[in-house]
Amino acid sequence: MQNSLDTLSQKDITIQPIKGSDTIPVRHAVLRQGKPIEACYILQDDLSNTYHFGLFYKNQLAGVCTFVADQSPLFKDSNQYRLRAMGVLEEFQGLQFGKLLLTHGVNFLKSKNINKLWFNARIVALNFYKKNGFETIGTQFNIPEVGPHYTMHKSLK
Ligand SMILES: CC(C)(COP(=O)(O)OP(=O)(O)OC[C@H]1O[C@@H](n2cnc3c(N)ncnc32)[C@H](O)[C@@H]1OP(=O)(O)O)[C@@H](O)C(=O)NCCC(=O)NCCS
Structure with a gap:
């Protein structure tokens, strides 16, 4: 049977700085x-003031994300953070680990009174971020050697 979050034991999943x-x-x-x-x-x-979080499954690091202080001229908000390098190892993708990590990071940033979270998302991950409440702004652009992206954002206020 394929794993799903329901079949994994929650006590085996931890998120840590x-x-x-x-x-x-x-x-x-x-x-x-x-x-x-x-x-x-x-x-x-x-x-x-950069924050890294890891999601561990049975003490194995399965996913990571990084939040850096970064003001984008696209937004008027003070205290903006940017999500960088969000990734879940292939064998753990689709188990809601990305969602758990991102939610953890968002809640952490809210506790630090951060007003806006933004980032440049790969096209393949757009729907993942949309499902997590982020929206695109502007048009698609290319990052050399990485590919097409959209800027995405969410207010944390
Ligand atoms: C994108 C990524 C971080 C998502 O993490 P994940 O643990 O696989 O995603 P989750 O299982 O938490 O998915 C949460 C929801 O988003 C959806 N989703 C996840 N990845 C998706 C994708 N690539 N396209 C469309 N929807 C996606 C899931 O179906 C799920 O929806 P549901 O809640 O309705 O079931 C992970 O797949 C990854 O590391 N991909 C490769 C690296 C990458 O592209 N990183 C993003 C750089 S911007």
Whole structure:
């Protein structure tokens, strides 16, 4: 039988703050396949106001996401954060792990009085983010070597 969140034991799933360096294997596997490991780092990874979260299934890191302070000129809000490098290992995709991670991050940012969360989403992930309450703004654009994207956002107020 295929796994679903219902058939996985909830006590085996934990979400914890992690270090930027901890995210690298998952980023490499799902977001930068075939690229050098250096391509997996984000400039703001080690800043004190950057937050990384990991979802662990039975103590194995299965998914990661990173939130960095970043003001987009597209929005008037103060205290904006940007989601970076959200990824769930292929064998764990479709189990609601992405949704759990993103919800955890959003709730954390709300507790820090962040007003807006935005990011550039790959086309393949658009519906995932729409299902999590985010909407697109503007037109599609291309990120070299990664592909077509839309900017997406949600108010956290
Ligand atoms: C996109 C990603 C983070 C989603 O995580 P996930 O754990 O697989 O997604 P979930 O199981 O939490 O899905 C939540 C909902 O979104 C839907 N969904 C997930 N991925 C989707 C996709 N690629 N396209 C359409 N819908 C998707 C699910 O069907 C589910 O809907 P439901 O609640 O109605 O059942 C993950 O699939 C991934 O890492 N993909 C490769 C890397 C990537 O593209 N990252 C995003 C960069 S912007």
